[in-house]
Amino acid sequence: MRTARLEGLDRNGTWRNWAASVVARPSGTAAPGSEDEISTLLAGANDSGTRLKVVGGGHSFTPIAASDGLLLSLDALTGIVHVDAATARVRFRAGTRLRDVARLLEPHGLALANMGDIDHQSLAGAISTSTHGTGLGFTGFSGMVTALRLVLPDGSARECSPTSNPDLFQAARVGLGALGVLTEVTLQCVPRFKLRALEAPEPLEGMLESFVERCAGTDHLEFYWFPHTEVALAKTNKRLPDNTASDPVPLRSRLIDDELLGNGAFALTCRLGAALPWMVPRLNRFAARALAVREYTDQSERVFVAPRRVRFREMEYAIPLGALPAAFNQVRRVVEAYPQKISFPLEVRSAAADDTWLGTATGRETAYIAVHRYAREPAGDFLASVEKVFTEFDGRPHWGKLHTRDGAFFEAAYPRFGDFLAQRDAVDPHGTLLNEHLRHILGR
Numbered sequence: 546m547r548t549a550r551l552e553g554l555d556r557n558g559t560w561r562n563w564a565a566s567v568v569a570r571p572s573g574t575a576a577p578g579s580e581d582e583i584s585t586l587l588a589g590a591n592d593s594g595t596r597l598k599v600v601g602g603g604h605s606f607t608p609i610a611a612s613d614g615l616l617l618s619l620d621a622l623t624g625i626v627h628v629d630a631a632t633a634r635v636r637f638r639a640g641t642r643l644r645d646v647a648r649l650l651e652p653h654g655l656a657l658a659n660m661g662d663i664d665h666q667s668l669a670g671a672i673s674t675s676t677h678g679t680g681l682g683f684t685g686f687s688g689m690v691t692a693l694r695l696v697l698p699d700g701s702a703r704e705c706s707p708t709s710n711p712d713l714f715q716a717a718r719v720g721l722g723a724l725g726v727l728t729e730v731t732l733q734c735v736p737r738f739k740l741r742a743l744e745a746p747e748p749l750e751g752m753l754e755s756f757v758e759r760c761a762g763t764d765h766l767e768f769y770w771f772p773h774t775e776v777a778l779a780k781t782n783k784r785l786p787d788n789t790a791s792d793p794v795p796l797r798s799r800l801i802d803d804e805l806l807g808n809g810a811f812a813l814t815c816r817l818g819a820a821l822p823w824m825v826p827r828l829n830r831f832a833a834r835a836l837a838v839r840e841y842t843d844q845s846e847r848v849f850v851a852p853r854r855v856r857f858r859e860m861e862y863a864i865p866l867g868a869l870p871a872a873f874n875q876v877r878r879v880v881e882a883y884p885q886k887i888s889f890p891l892e893v894r895s896a897a898a899d900d901t902w903l904g905t906a907t908g909r910e911t912a913y914i915a916v917h918r919y920a921r922e923p924a925g926d927f928l929a930s931v932e933k934v935f936t937e938f939d940g941r942p943h944w945g946k947l948h949t950r951d952g953a954f955f956e957a958a959y960p961r962f963g964d965f966l967a968q969r970d971a972v973d974p975h976g977t978l979l980n981e982h983l984r985h986i987l988g989r
């Protein structure tokens with residue numbers, strides 16, 4: 546069997562995801578350079594009873610991308626295939642990383658309409674797990690997909706869109722890596738634009754009272770809450786034409802504030818909090834106070850995305866938008882009552898409803914609440930307590946973040962779950978693309 550050096554794979558052939566929360570030992574690895582090679586590998590695996598998974602950026606916290614069989618990377622299948630200037634629809638090779646998309650789109654005067662916190666993910670991974678940013682006027686990545694190309698376990702390729710193999714298209718827009726290997730995706734893009742960001746601390750209580758209303762009147766709103774404080778750090782992004790003058794974050798502010806929230810200084814406070822848990826409330830109050838008000842204008846991708854170097858474990862649930870204040874208050878009570886002090890801020894975002902079958906925002910305007918645990922601290926029963934609240938509020942877990950839900954849960958949570966399973970059963974009767982995690986969440 547062919548071998549390839551994949552990101553996350555060590556010399557002993559052990560693969561780890563970004564958070565090191567998942568460890569797997571694939572029996573072989575490959576980085577195919579063409580769709581034909583993918584067809585051959587997939588059909589070969591299917592015929593020989595070998596299981597196969599594709600890994601994108603390895604940024605899912607769950608074992609959704611883990612394989613004890615063949616592990617494929619599409620890092621050799623990247624870039625733009627075609628741009629339709631009239632419709633702003635762009636066909637990408639599915640292994641393209643989000644961090645490369647802006648550079649690829651720039652010569653065409655185009656951009657992604659919205660992005661999440663980071664850009665390490667592959668387009669295929671982000672689409673397959675319903676990855677999202679924030680903004681009530683915008684869907685997650687899957688909602689931007691207008692067509693896709695999939696190699697099925699029998700080695701045949703299918704072109705899918707609302708008019709060509711429409712059911713497979715709907716299923717594969719959030720396909721969980723369970724239907725086939727995505728080789729190309731067409732995304733609805735938008736003209737390039739700038740964002741003016743305003744970051745400012747404000748009272749948590751007022752933020753909770755006004756969040757739903759403000760989401761409707763703001764292009765992109767999110768907030769962070771440092772546990773054991775009364776402060777929300779709000780980030781409000783306004784969309785501006787591309788010819789608006791840039792006024793980027795000064796280097797000093799980037800170093801101080803970005804490091805405090807996401808990186809170096811934050812790593813120190815997390816380590817200190819893990820060693821001396823009684824200090825966590827004090828450290829969080831210090832962090833919330835130290836974050837300055839800042840306003841800046843830059844190219845959209847530079848405002849949406851920030852580096853995240855401190856390793857953590859994350860659970861995120863999608864709840865109906867209107868339930869946000871009540872759900873957040875209940876999560877807050879769980880966080881405050883938990884015997885160990887929680888150092889990591891919670892993050893709250895929103896998204897438009899979409900019509901994907903398994904999109905976390907399908908059929909309803911959505912608020913997302915994300916809770917994190919520093920990677921050096923145990924996450925298990927803390928996340929379990931918070932998850933109980935999320936499910937009471939009709940929550941749906943992010944497919945790439947930690948949760949304990951199973952097929953029976955998803956059957957009740959997603960009206961089209963049965964249709965998704967029917968597509969999966971039809972294209973992969975031998976379960977070539979399944980792993981233990983997928984069997985659990987799909988009930989297969």
Ligand SMILES: Cc1cc2nc3c(=O)[nH]c(=O)nc-3n(C[C@H](O)[C@H](O)[C@H](O)COP(=O)(O)OP(=O)(O)OC[C@H]3O[C@@H](n4cnc5c(N)ncnc54)[C@H](O)[C@@H]3O)c2cc1C
Nearest residue numbers: 601602603604605661662666667669670676677722727945
């Ligand atoms: C630091 C950090 C920040 C994050 N920020 C956000 C955020 O802001 N918003 C958000 O929604 N999520 C966020 N996430 C979660 C992340 O976006 C998702 O888990 C996403 O799946 C990761 O993409 P990936 O390319 O790493 O996919 P992987 O984790 O490698 O794979 C995910 C799934 O996609 C499948 N897959 C990959 N490639 C293909 C292919 N070519 N064909 C078929 N299936 C394929 C895999 O088999 C697997 O099932 C974050 C995660 C981390 C670690």
